[in-house]
Amino acid sequence: MAQFMDVHHGMKGITADQLLEAHNADLAIEEDEHVHFERAWADPASGEVYCLSEAPSAEAVQRIHERAGHRADEIHEVSLIV
Amino acid sequence: MAQFMDVHHGMKGITADQLLEAHNADLAIEEDEHVHFERAWADPASGEVYCLSEAPSAEAVQRIHERAGHRADEIHEVSLIV
Numbered sequence: 343m344a345q346f347m348d349v350h351h352g353m354k355g356i357t358a359d360q361l362l363e364a365h366n367a368d369l370a371i372e373e374d375e376h377v378h379f380e381r382a383w384a385d386p387a388s389g390e391v392y393c394l395s396e397a398p399s400a401e402a403v404q405r406i407h408e409r410a411g412h413r414a415d416e417i418h419e420v421s422l423i424v
Numbered sequence: 425m426a427q428f429m430d431v432h433h434g435m436k437g438i439t440a441d442q443l444l445e446a447h448n449a450d451l452a453i454e455e456d457e458h459v460h461f462e463r464a465w466a467d468p469a470s471g472e473v474y475c476l477s478e479a480p481s482a483e484a485v486q487r488i489h490e491r492a493g494h495r496a497d498e499i500h501e502v503s504l505i506v
Contacts, residue, residue: 347465347474358504365506383429383476383502390500392429392474394465418472420465422440424447 343376344421346395346403348414354389361391367410368393375402394420425458426503428477428485430496436471443473449492450475457484476502 361384368379377397384391393414397403400417407414443466450461459479466473475496479485482499489496 345465347467347472356504361504362506382506383427384504385429385500385502386504388500390429390498392502416472418467418470420467420474422438422443422466422468424444424464 343396343398344419345423346397346400347418347420348393348395348400348403348407349416349418350391350393350412351415352389353384353391354386356384356386356389356391364410364412365393367412368406371409372406375406377402377406379406425478425480426501427505428479428482429500429502430475430477430482430485430489431498431500432473432475432494433497434471435466435473436468438466438468438471438473446492446494447475449494450488453491454488457488459484459488461488 365382379395382393447464461477464475485499
């Protein structure tokens with residue numbers, strides 16, 4: 343398992359409820375791909391959303407995000423953490 | 425105080441030691457701007473580095489990063505967190 347940071351652009355105006363709903367949609371199906379979404383951060387002003395996950399691959403992260411209805415624009419394996 | 429995610433591009437090949445050294449350089453002076461860098465994640469393959477901080481402003485975050493020798497390419501106030 344590895345850690346991934348994925349990024350969604352263009353989410354300007356996202357609300358707390360929308361972020362929670364999107365996160366919960368991921369959590370509901372993440373086990374199908376052995377992914378766990380740990381946390382998500384959103385900036386409604388710029389529309390950037392960051393999701394931190396533990397997963398077997400970037401492809402597994404994307405499959406969950408796609409099925410939940412919000413494909414990631416970037417997925418990076420963050421192998422270094424301090 | 426608010427939370428910020430900042431992004432550094434172009435750090436391909438960054439090592440664990442370099443990430444730790446950069447993070448420690450921030451920690452050494454962060455109090456001057458009432459900033460606290462909580463965590464940093466790096467993907468040596470794509471060269472993306474993400475830093476999560478608590479700070480009074482994006483400008484305060486940037487001032488610490490600049491003095492530490494690594495200006496951020498993007499700084500986003502992440503007002504929503506799940």
